[in-house]
Amino acid sequence: DAMVIQNPRYQVTQFGKPVTLSCSQTLNHNVMYWYQQKSSQAPKLLFHYYDKDFNNEADTPDNFQSRRPNTSFCFLDIRSPGLGDAAMYLCATSRDGLSDPTDTQYFGPGTRLTVL
Amino acid sequence: AQSVTQLGSHVSVSEGALVLLRCNYSSSVPPYLFWYVQYPNQGLQLLLKYTTGATLVKGINGFEAEFKKSETSFHLTKPSAHMSDAAEYFCALAGGNEKLTFGTGTRLTIIP
Numbered sequence: 609d610a611m612v613i614q615n616p617r618y619q620v621t622q623f624g625k626p627v628t629l630s631c632s633q634t635l636n637h638n639v640m641y642w643y644q645q646k647s648s649q650a651p652k653l654l655f656h657y658y659d660k661d662f663n664n665e666a667d668t669p670d671n672f673q674s675r676r677p678n679t680s681f682c683f684l685d686i687r688s689p690g691l692g693d694a695a696m697y698l699c700a701t702s703r704d705g706l707s708d709p710t711d712t713q714y715f716g717p718g719t720r721l722t723v724l
Numbered sequence: 725a726q727s728v729t730q731l732g733s734h735v736s737v738s739e740g741a742l743v744l745l746r747c748n749y750s751s752s753v754p755p756y757l758f759w760y761v762q763y764p765n766q767g768l769q770l771l772l773k774y775t776t777g778a779t780l781v782k783g784i785n786g787f788e789a790e791f792k793k794s795e796t797s798f799h800l801t802k803p804s805a806h807m808s809d810a811a812e813y814f815c816a817l818a819g820g821n822e823k824l825t826f827g828t829g830t831r832l833t834i835i836p
Contacts, residue, residue, distance in 0.1 A: 612767075639822060650814060650826040651768070658822060698767055705822030706756060709775030713824055715760075715767035 612716035620722045629684040629719045631699030639705045640682040643698040694723045726751045726819040730827035738835045743802040745830045747815030756818040757798040763811045810834045
């Protein structure tokens with residue numbers, strides 16, 4: 609059974625046209641993460657939510673925003689996509705921020721964003 | 725400060741040969757260490773993790789890794805490579821701040 613679900617799997621948008629990527633989870637985890645991954649690179653953390661608390665990485669561009677309306681869902685909004693924003697976007701969850709040995713970060717299948 | 729170094733961005737092995745992917749870490753606190761695998765156009769799948777206790781950790785698909793504190797290493801091994809092992813492998817560290825620090829990844833190619 610899918611635990612971290614991302615929709616759509618492939619998204620095409622136009623330069624400058626806002627786009628929203630969706631993530632949902634069935635694990636009831638407190639923490640949800642958004643990563644950007646470019647070709648042949650490691651995932652780069654954009655931000656994460658611990659419950660309703662939003663934590664932005666210092667180098668995340670203002671063009672990227674996020675919403676978490678409830679425990680299960682988290683959205684990534686790209687306000688004005690540029691060509692450089694074409695990438696795989698990965699959502700992940702953890703129960704309590706990897707604070708104990710039984711916790712793990714689980715990843716969704718990703719959304720590949722193309723910007724035309 | 726925490727960091728993860730994966731030696732070798734590309735590794736090629738023959739089918740049936742030993743797989744060895746290297747990972748070294750730096751952490752100011754006792755780390756939790758992870759290996760993830762990523763197949764093309766997919767998310768990251770957990771292979772195995774070390775938190776505390778036994779230093780030899782067994783994971784899925786026949787992989788294992790050994791935590792060596794004295795060498796600050798967490799190398800991933802598999803005795804006999806299979807074609808289906810071809811993928812990107814990431815070593816990662818959790819150091820108590822809710823986040824994972826990733827290595828740059830190693831692309832594993834299996835030669836028939």
